[in-house]
Amino acid sequence: MRRLLAGSAATLLLVTGALFIWQGRAEAPPMPAAPTPRLASSMAPISLSRIPDAPSADPTTKEEKRFARADKDEDGRITLAELVEPRRKAYAKLDLDQDGKLSFEEWAVKTIDKFADADADKSKALTQAEYATTAPKVKLKPACACGPKLASAAN
Numbered sequence: 001m002r003r004l005l006a007g008s009a010a011t012l013l014l015v016t017g018a019l020f021i022w023q024g025r026a027e028a029p030p031m032p033a034a035p036t037p038r039l040a041s042s043m044a045p046i047s048l049s050r051i052p053d054a055p056s057a058d059p060t061t062k063e064e065k066r067f068a069r070a071d072k073d074e075d076g077r078i079t080l081a082e083l084v085e086p087r088r089k090a091y092a093k094l095d096l097d098q099d100g101k102l103s104f105e106e107w108a109v110k111t112i113d114k115f116a117d118a119d120a121d122k123s124k125a126l127t128q129a130e131y132a133t134t135a136p137k138v139k140l141k142p143a144c145a146c147g148p149k150l151a152s153a154a155n
Contacts, residue, residue, distance in 0.1 A: 037102050060068070068074075072082045092098075105112065118126055118134045126134075 067078070070078050070082060072085070091102065094106055094109075095102055096109065114134055116124070118130045121127075121129055
């Protein structure tokens with residue numbers, strides 16, 4: 001008997017819900033009337049100004065520009081001195097004893113100094129904690145240009 005009563009109640013609820021859904025349908029608003037088309041003959045003619053010519057592209061190719069940068073004396077040839085000259089300053093910074101020769105220690109001086117600074121107990125070996133101090137510092141960038149402005153406005 002309970003099953004029959006529960007089934008009847010469930011059927012009654014489903015029919016009632018369907019009736020509310022059917023009655024609650026939204027009606028689409030009527031479409032506005034289309035505007036009247038304008039005829040081309042009724043419009044005044046439009047005079048357009050002439051489009052200027054596009055600027056001409058540089059005729060030199062990428063390789064020609066690269067060659068011109070390396071050819072310092074502009075004689076149409078690149079000598080070894082012209083090719084090596086831009087690298088002299090960087091080499092001079094690394095050649096600490098100025099003997100014209102670059103030893104491994106001179107080349108690796110930054111790494112050696114970083115190791116020596118991290119080796120707190122001077123054991124000539126880095127522990128895990130000491131090695132962790134050599135990790136590069138993470139520079140956080142704001143997600144947008146408004147980041148620092150918002151932080152300074154809050155202070």
